[in-house]
Amino acid sequence: MTATSHRRTSLLPIADGALEYLLTGKGAPTTVFGHGLAGSIDTTRPFGSAVAGTRAFFHFRGHGASSSPETPWTYAALAAELRAVADAVDATQALGVSMGAGALCHALEETPDRFDRIVLVIPAILDTPRTDQALDRLLQMGELAHDHDVDGVFDLMLRAQPAPMRDRPEVRTWCRRQAETIVRTDVGRALRTIPHEVAMTGRDALRGIPAPLLVLAQEDDPAHPVWVAEQIAALVPDATLEVLPPGGILWSHRSTVRHLIGEFLS
DSSP: OOEETTEEOEEEEETTEEEEEEEEEOSSOEEEEEOOTTOOHHHHGGGGTTOOSEEEEEOOTTSTTSOOOSSOOOHHHHHHHHHHHHHHTTOSEEEEETHHHHHHHHHHHHOTTSOSEEEEESOOOSSSOOOSHHHHHHHHHHHHHHTTOHHHHHHHHHHTSOGGGTTOHHHHHHHHHHHHHHHHSTHHHHHTTGGGOOSOSOGGGGGGOOSOEEEEEETTOTTSOHHHHHHHHHHSTTEEEEEEOSSOTTTTOHHHHHHHHHHHHO
């Protein structure tokens, strides 16, 4: 057991190690939350702050106290970890952020009826490999992490934030913590591999999802293009798309995001 946000986390044994997870709230429904690359239980918890029932937050491989197996970082592997936590806590709802959204899409390709309600926050990839500037930034970040260059990673993280937000103390503190996490953990190894991966073998599998699905995107976010969210919303039969203005999904729009997700999942 380890401490996260002054709460007690647990370790879920899996085939090649263990996954750290945290349960908050109580009662039904149970929602599982998957974070983004270099994210954490703490950075994902704001997305569940207005969600009723039990909330299960966890760390993917290489994050927090979760194991970091030598097996490749793929969306198939991440989907298996998300599914392992969801099954262990009997989750009927799921939310994924960025990389976590990709893992959730992969899981839904395999079992489209696994969840009763689904939220995808700033999805970045479906079945087409990335070739954009965001890919170059992620790969550069991976090389800097390999060289243990915290300042270099911090600078890249900061430049990826909306320009009006970059001088805010809380934004700079968040970027510094993320940079330190990336450099001291196996997340740096993930940055050299996962950006080349695709989340799904075929996006048409999304047409088979029977559950209501909410997609949140934001304008002017090169790492998470709006068109990816639009494609998802066009394919899933019961999908709702919300595109927020620039400013950071949780920097400028925290209350809106909290309301949208809370209303949808509760």
